[in-house]
Amino acid sequence: MAAGILLLPLAAAIFLYLRRGGFLPETGLTNADEGFVPTPPSAALAPEEAPTVRVVSPGILGFAAVAALLLVSSFFFRVERPESLAEDRTGRDSAENIARRFLRVNGADPSRYHVVAYLGTGFPDDEEVRRQKPQENGRIPGFSDAAARYVLSRGGEPAFHRLAQENLPLAYWVVRFFEPEKKEEWKVLVDARRVRVVGFLNPREEAAPAAAPPGADSARARALAAAGALGYPAKDYVAVDVGSQDRPKRTDTTVVLEAGKAAVGEAKPRITAVFHGARLAAIFPSIRVPETFTREYERRRPADWVLLAAKIVAIGAFVGLGVIVFLRLVRGGGFRWRRLVGPLGVALVGIAVALANSIPNVGRAYPTEQPYSIFEVAVAFSFAIGGIAFLCLAACGFVLLSGARPGWRAALRRSGSLRDALARAVIAAAGTAGLARFTAVASSRFPALFDPDPTLPRALERLMPGYAGFWSAATTTFGLAVAAAAAALAWRQPTFQRRGFRILAFVAILFALAPIGARSSGEFAAAFLPEVAIAAWLAFCVFGLLKDHAAAWVLFGALFFGGSRAIELLAQPATADRAAGWTVVALVVLASAVLLAGKRERLAPAEPVTGWTATAEPLPGVTDGTGPTGATEAVEPP
Numbered sequence: 001m002a003a004g005i006l007l008l009p010l011a012a013a014i015f016l017y018l019r020r021g022g023f024l025p026e027t028g029l030t031n032a033d034e035g036f037v038p039t040p041p042s043a044a045l046a047p048e049e050a051p052t053v054r055v056v057s058p059g060i061l062g063f064a065a066v067a068a069l070l071l072v073s074s075f076f077f078r079v080e081r082p083e084s085l086a087e088d089r090t091g092r093d094s095a096e097n098i099a100r101r102f103l104r105v106n107g108a109d110p111s112r113y114h115v116v117a118y119l120g121t122g123f124p125d126d127e128e129v130r131r132q133k134p135q136e137n138g139r140i141p142g143f144s145d146a147a148a149r150y151v152l153s154r155g156g157e158p159a160f161h162r163l164a165q166e167n168l169p170l171a172y173w174v175v176r177f178f179e180p181e182k183k184e185e186w187k188v189l190v191d192a193r194r195v196r197v198v199g200f201l202n203p204r205e206e207a208a209p210a211a212a213p214p215g216a217d218s219a220r221a222r223a224l225a226a227a228g229a230l231g232y233p234a235k236d237y238v239a240v241d242v243g244s245q246d247r248p249k250r251t252d253t254t255v256v257l258e259a260g261k262a263a264v265g266e267a268k269p270r271i272t273a274v275f276h277g278a279r280l281a282a283i284f285p286s287i288r289v290p291e292t293f294t295r296e297y298e299r300r301r302p303a304d305w306v307l308l309a310a311k312i313v314a315i316g317a318f319v320g321l322g323v324i325v326f327l328r329l330v331r332g333g334g335f336r337w338r339r340l341v342g343p344l345g346v347a348l349v350g351i352a353v354a355l356a357n358s359i360p361n362v363g364r365a366y367p368t369e370q371p372y373s374i375f376e377v378a379v380a381f382s383f384a385i386g387g388i389a390f391l392c393l394a395a396c397g398f399v400l401l402s403g404a405r406p407g408w409r410a411a412l413r414r415s416g417s418l419r420d421a422l423a424r425a426v427i428a429a430a431g432t433a434g435l436a437r438f439t440a441v442a443s444s445r446f447p448a449l450f451d452p453d454p455t456l457p458r459a460l461e462r463l464m465p466g467y468a469g470f471w472s473a474a475t476t477t478f479g480l481a482v483a484a485a486a487a488a489l490a491w492r493q494p495t496f497q498r499r500g501f502r503i504l505a506f507v508a509i510l511f512a513l514a515p516i517g518a519r520s521s522g523e524f525a526a527a528f529l530p531e532v533a534i535a536a537w538l539a540f541c542v543f544g545l546l547k548d549h550a551a552a553w554v555l556f557g558a559l560f561f562g563g564s565r566a567i568e569l570l571a572q573p574a575t576a577d578r579a580a581g582w583t584v585v586a587l588v589v590l591a592s593a594v595l596l597a598g599k600r601e602r603l604a605p606a607e608p609v610t611g612w613t614a615t616a617e618p619l620p621g622v623t624d625g626t627g628p629t630g631a632t633e634a635v636e637p638p
Contacts, residue, residue: 051407053416053549056424064545068427071434071537077441086171086454088192091574092117092461095173099188102197103177108186113177116363118461120172120189121454123148123164126270126288135254135274135282138187138203140174143454146297147267150289154265157450166233167262167269168285169198170454176364180372184208189284191231192456198230199284202276210250210277216242223255223273226283232271236261250277258288266290297519304516311516314508322486326396329403329489340398343409347394354471355383357462397482404485411550413598418551421596425555428541432560435537439530457568459580466583469565473588477557484542509535554595562588 100110125144169191178185189199220239228234241256253275274282443450459468513531518524569581
């Protein structure tokens with residue numbers, strides 16, 4: 001089925017071939033047909049003119065303000081839900097210190113290891129744990145959506161929260177201690193919420209010797225004692241399986257504990273303890289759910305594959321459309337590459353800092369069977385290639401912005417009043433935040449909509465979490481602006497002047513937003529409708545409120561995306577995380593001030609916009625039949 005997706009573009013090509021009566025003529029496709037064209041003389045760059053910011057009519061602005069107020073009212077609805085169980089009370093540095101103390105207590109010297117701390121998730125399916133064998137290779141399965149969905153379907157949110165609080169921690173700090181080219185390593189699982197070790201792995205070479213193993217009764221007793229020492233309710237657990245495996249110079253013993261009293265339906269929390277000889281070498285939690293439910297939950301129906309194919313085609317079509325628009329801009333020569341030197345210099349600095357910020361976290365991917373020097377070279381090449389790729393993407397984005405909004409750099413500092421920009425940005429950000437909040441309100445009223453999120457902010461893994469949060473907000477804002485620029489440019493193409501293509505574009509957007517794997521029409525609607533509502537509101541903001549006001553774009557990104565990243569960190573109880581949140585606030589304010597600082601021109605207000613419009617300069621060399629090339633026109637979307 002997946003390979004059959006490739007037949008779709010082939011079928012489209014055959015259809016176009018038959019409709020057009022063959023291939024297009026080859027005339028004009030070669031360089032020889034183009035002939036020799038001398039390089040035009042370089043001309044000095046003229047100062048960029050700040051484009052005019054058109055006034056949004058009071059009616060549109062008032063409607064947007066009322067809609068934003070209605071959406072913000074979602075914050076006044078009480079969400080009947082316990083405090084988040086995926087929260088960080090520990091912090092990365094504290095987790096590393098706890099893990100180091102744990103190693104010393106267990107007779108290992110942490111100073112001889114490379115150390116890396118990163119985030120992990122709990123609540124794994126026991127069957128997946130058995131397949132992965134973490135006690136042998138150190139790989140820990142993460143959160144099982146199927147297991148969580150089973151618990152929610154049988155016991156609701158209270159049962160899920162009870163298990164997550166007592167038996168199955170949701171969010172870990174995983175602290176890895178490893179030596180190059182040695183299989184033996186330590187992975188210590190620190191519960192981010194309870195600030196304590198709740199599990200560990202110490203895989204060793206298969207031929208490593210060990211003392212005689214404990215007896216079955218002794219192994220059960222020691223496993224229960226270890227579970228109690230790690231904070232689990234040991235009195236609720238009983239040993240359901242004790243097995244052994246002979247190694248060349250030792251015998252490994254595995255004890256499986258199960259908490260029948262905490263069962264939810266047929267789902268039962270488990271703890272697996274593994275002894276290498278007489279020494280406890282691993283202990284970790286999981287949950288066993290019926291295999292029939294897991295298979296049914298993970299099964300993909302034919303409709304899912306059809307929807308996946310449509311989703312791939314839709315997203316690919318949008319990406320291809322953006323590439324075509326970019327290539328036409330480059331070939332048309334409607335902009336100067338030298339104007340991109342400044343923005344690309346800023347992007348280069350930001351990308352370099354972001355890559356350096358993630359260096360301390362790369363050790364999590366190191367395979368111990370590989371020489372560490374080779375791994376370092378591979379990481380260096382990966383970072384170099386990634387940096388070049390990100391810089392190229394930034395260049396493409398700046399080209400699209402320049403094509404859709406010539407003079408956007410000057411507009412940041414000079415066009416439009418900051419008061420007007422702030423008003424537009426506040427309305428757009430407040431409405432977006434309120435709409436996102438309605439999802440949480442709805443899930444608290446209808447438990448079937450509850451989707452547990454076991455993850456902590458990924459910025460916490462970085463060397464400078466504050467910069468990681470700021471960079472995420474900046475790149476998200478930039479990506480949204482580039483997508484809007486590409487849409488505005490494509491909208492002016494003669495192809496999209498036809499109603500059929502506009503309807504097709506709208507349908508493609510719906511397919512791109514559609515969720516895959518819904519088990520019922522209600523579940524599909526619950527996941528799909530909020531996405532459509534947010535996309536519709538963002539489209540109204542992009543092409544209605546923010547449209548040609550560059551300063552409003554910056555302030556919207558600072559308020560919504562920057563505010564969201566800051567709140568994610570400020571909401572964590574750990575002091576270091578809150579400090580990172582305030583760092584995000586400071587960096588966002590500083591960046592906004594730098595971008596918007598300048599003497600703003602008092603331009604005469606343009607003709608008020610009375611409809612929802614998308615404005616863009618036409619592509620160089622392309623006319624739409626309404627006037628000479630280079631004319632500017634506002635086109636109303638359907």
